Amino acid sequence: MAVETVQVTLIQILGAIGFGALVGWYVYMINRYRKSEVQLTDLVTLVGVIGGATILAIFPASTDLFGAYGIGLAIGFFGYFLVLLALVSHSPHFDSDWFLDGRRANVQDGYYIPEGMGDTVRPMESPSDPKKPPGPT
Amino acid sequence: MIPIAGSIGIGMVWGWLVGGRYILDGKSIRSLLFIILTCSVLAGIICFFGGWMGVLAYLISLVLFASLHHLWRVHLLHKWMTRDDTREMEG
Numbered sequence: 001m002a003v004e005t006v007q008v009t010l011i012q013i014l015g016a017i018g019f020g021a022l023v024g025w026y027v028y029m030i031n032r033y034r035k036s037e038v039q040l041t042d043l044v045t046l047v048g049v050i051g052g053a054t055i056l057a058i059f060p061a062s063t064d065l066f067g068a069y070g071i072g073l074a075i076g077f078f079g080y081f082l083v084l085l086a087l088v089s090h091s092p093h094f095d096s097d098w099f100l101d102g103r104r105a106n107v108q109d110g111y112y113i114p115e116g117m118g119d120t121v122r123p124m125e126s127p128s129d130p131k132k133p134p135g136p137t
Numbered sequence: 138m139i140p141i142a143g144s145i146g147i148g149m150v151w152g153w154l155v156g157g158r159y160i161l162d163g164k165s166i167r168s169l170l171f172i173i174l175t176c177s178v179l180a181g182i183i184c185f186f187g188g189w190m191g192v193l194a195y196l197i198s199l200v201l202f203a204s205l206h207h208l209w210r211v212h213l214l215h216k217w218m219t220r221d222d223t224r225e226m227e228g
Contacts, residue, residue, distance in 0.1 A: 013139070020146075024150060027150070027154075031154070042158070043154070043155065043158060043171060043172070043175045044175065046154065046175075047175050047178055047179060050147065050150070050151070050179065051147070051178070051179050051182040051183075056182070059186070064139040064140060064143075066140065066143060066186040066187070067139035067140035067141070067142060067143025067144070067186065067187060067191075068139055068143060069143060070142070070143025070144060070145070070146035070147040071139070071142050071143050071146045072146075073146050073147060073150050074145075074146030074147070074149045074150055075146075077149075077150045077153070078149070078150075078153075081153075096213050096216060096217075097213075097217055099213055100210075100213055100214065100217060
């Protein structure tokens, strides 16, 4: 049985990549700024975001659009991560320890952190005692 | 080509995410089962769009990026533990 393939235009491919990049960027961001503890049920939500019914409805089968969406997803997700790495490595107030427990240099004179700033509760891993390194992984 | 590349992209993102979650949730059996379940769901979706080659590419990039995330954490921890830390940092 021959599989019927549906041709898509370049602009559709670019649109799917752009949409994927937006979702990937946002997935990293909401994962970073979540307020609650790490729960595995979060993964179910993320499966819904990455490959849920809406995505399957937008991108019809037998087209390259889902593939283009996957490419964009990786670009957005790792784009956010690379921007974060670049910002941390260029800032004199942060170093790689920030990725483990969120530590940073004290705020200098003349600077302040306004109330209500977005809190990254757990940049990557949070030890019970901030003075000690987190347990072995 | 595009479906395979897309499958690799999804595998990269999902591998990185579940690699982190597995460690943060204490490497429990429960978390492992949850991860296998969600990875299987995504594999099914990818099989629908990208075929078996897509699933293969997805699985390879998934394992690669989950391992990469783990190794990156180990590297950061090693840096932390071996550093002569005399800086004034707040927790």
